[in-house]
Amino acid sequence: MALFIFKTEPSECAFADLSPSKPTQWDGVANPGARAHLRTCREGDEVFIYHTGDEKAIVGLARVVGSPYEDPKQKGLNDAGQPKAPVVDLVAVKAVPKPVSLAAVKADAKFKDFALVKQARLSVMPVPAAIEKALRKLAGL
DNA sequence: GCCAACGTTGGC
DNA sequence: GCCAACGTTGGC
Numbered sequence: 415m416a417l418f419i420f421k422t423e424p425s426e427c428a429f430a431d432l433s434p435s436k437p438t439q440w441d442g443v444a445n446p447g448a449r450a451h452l453r454t455c456r457e458g459d460e461v462f463i464y465h466t467g468d469e470k471a472i473v474g475l476a477r478v479v480g481s482p483y484e485d486p487k488q489k490g491l492n493d494a495g496q497p498k499a500p501v502v503d504l505v506a507v508k509a510v511p512k513p514v515s516l517a518a519v520k521a522d523a524k525f526k527d528f529a530l531v532k533q534a535r536l537s538v539m540p541v542p543a544a545i546e547k548a549l550r551k552l553a554g555l
Numbered sequence: 556g557c558c559a560a561c562g563t564t565g566g567c
Numbered sequence: 568g569c570c571a572a573c574g575t576t577g578g579c
Contacts, residue, residue: 423565444574447574466565467565468562470566533572534571534572535563535572536562
């Protein structure tokens with residue numbers, strides 16, 4: 415079971431907009447690297463929702479429902495025969511007890527190679543197994 | 556197929 | 568509001 419981080423503008427699709435029961439389609443991912451990560455999502459994977467903008471913090475935990483599929487608004491396959499614009503459905507699990515700010519992640523040397531601080535403009539990324547525990551702990555999970 | 560110019564994201 | 572990072576586009 416994998417853990418991911420999805421970044422979002424809270425004004426676009428905030429964690430609070432996700433429902434615990436009715437899956438929300440997570441679309442609009444354009445960056446090729448982010449899309450590649452999105453294609454690796456599987457049923458039951460967990461997703462930290464990170465708010466950009468003024469908050470800059472991991473605020474919630476969600477869960478992947480089903481498998482990635484083609485964005486109905488952008489159909490088509492890439493060269494590898496995969497959906498060109500993959501989307502996944504998410505349901506809310508819960509708000510994290512302790513939001514993890516970007517500043518807190520940056521301040522901890524354990525996370526210095528983490529994509530969240532290293533790679534700008536990546537809106538979907540996996541959380542490496544090596545730091546998963548530390549990140550969960552920071553979030554109070 | 557290279558690379559300069561441009562656009563967008565997102566932190567500061 | 569600025570600017571660094573980085574993807575994309577288009578001229579050659």
